[in-house]
Amino acid sequence: MKFILKAIRTFFIFSILTVLTQVGGVIYLLYLPFSLFVKSEKYSFWKSIVMRSIGFSLIYILICLFIIPPFAKKNGRVPLPFFSTEETPIKSGSLLMSLMNRNYVKPLLQDAFFKTAKDVQKKYPNVELIYLDANFPFFDGFPLLPHLSHNDGEKLDIAFLYKNKKTDKFHDKTFSITGYGVCEEPRKGETNQPKDCEKKGNWQYSFLKKITFAKVKKGMEFDQSANRFLLQKIMENKSVKKVFIEPHLQKRLTLGKYKKIKFHGCHAVRHDDHIHFQL
Ligand SMILES: [Zn+2]
Missing domain, CATH: 3.30.1380.10 (Muramoyl-pentapeptide Carboxypeptidase; domain 2)
Known part of the structure; x- marks a missing residue:
């Protein structure tokens, strides 16, 4: 049951980020393995949410600023x-x-x-x-x-x-x-x-x-x-x-x-x- 709830949550976040930013959903999937370093048993629920959000935002911004533009250029967009x-x-x-x-x-x-x-x-x-x-x-x-x-x-x-x-x-x-x-x-x-x-x-x-x-x-x-x-x-x-x-x-x-x-x-x-x- 816990696994299904996690899968639904991941799919929901993936979908929202894809609709809003196109590449945000994929970046989220790439980030997921790293987010395991912030184990919720070690921190309080809200602290782990905040830390994961900050971690994801940093990775998202770096990828959007430095990785996406050269790939988009190959696709004919700047x-x-x-x-x-x-x-x-x-x-x-x-x-x-x-x-x-x-x-x-x-x-x-x-x-x-x-x-x-x-x-x-x-x-x-x-x-x-x-x-x-x-x-x-x-x-x-x-x-x-x-x-x-x-x-x-x-x-x-x-x-x-x-x-x-x-x-x-x-x-x-x-x-x-x-x-x-x-x-x-x-x-x-x-x-x-x-x-x-x-x-x-x-x-x-x-x-x-x-x-x-x-x-x-x-x-x-x-x-x-x-x-x-x-x-x-x-x-x-x-x-x-x-x-x-x-x-x-x-x-x-x-x-x-x-x-x-x-x-x-x-x-x-x-x-x-x-x-x-x-x-
Ligand atoms: Zn218009």
Whole structure:
């Protein structure tokens, strides 16, 4: 009985880690023999749980930082850097999400992103583009939940640009832990796609907004000209084939003529909290 319970627990942890990080489940199985050194008879129950968690976290982080990237490169995907540099003015919106291996893209998409960031900096010095979810390092078709399409290294989400009303400085963080769920809502008279989609029964359309423990965008305003410029620069990349934003933002930013901007469909989630672009 004890063996069966242990097997169920191992399978449960393996599954959760695989869904969240793709490689975390395998790393957990590799770590299990080492965890036996921390015998629960020797320590109290909670002390052994804490020690095992710390041990696993250390091994997980080391493998994700140093072992996974070269293997992913052989698979045609590279990790986006966590922090910005002069050459690559982009950064992760959440270190936790990036440590979950959600920051991998094909080199072609990385190049387009870096070029966009450099172009934006020429007009808006000090602006660093913030990326959110990208893709996992391995296997086409492996879902990066809750996204429907981020499964091939060709998709990337980034944050909109916000400016501090008082200081005129661009905001350099996201408004929620994941970077999602804080929306630039439709104004009176604008197309209200989220409302339409929800009316049609697509309950998931605004789901991230409902579950996000978001900070209010206090004192920050959506910078229309900077976001328009950013979207134009994204679309200038020949390798970028599609961009998703909400219809009301496309209209507000007078980007109606751009054919690369598509409607993602009511089966997806709303795109007025981030920009999605893809090869
Ligand atoms: Zn996306």
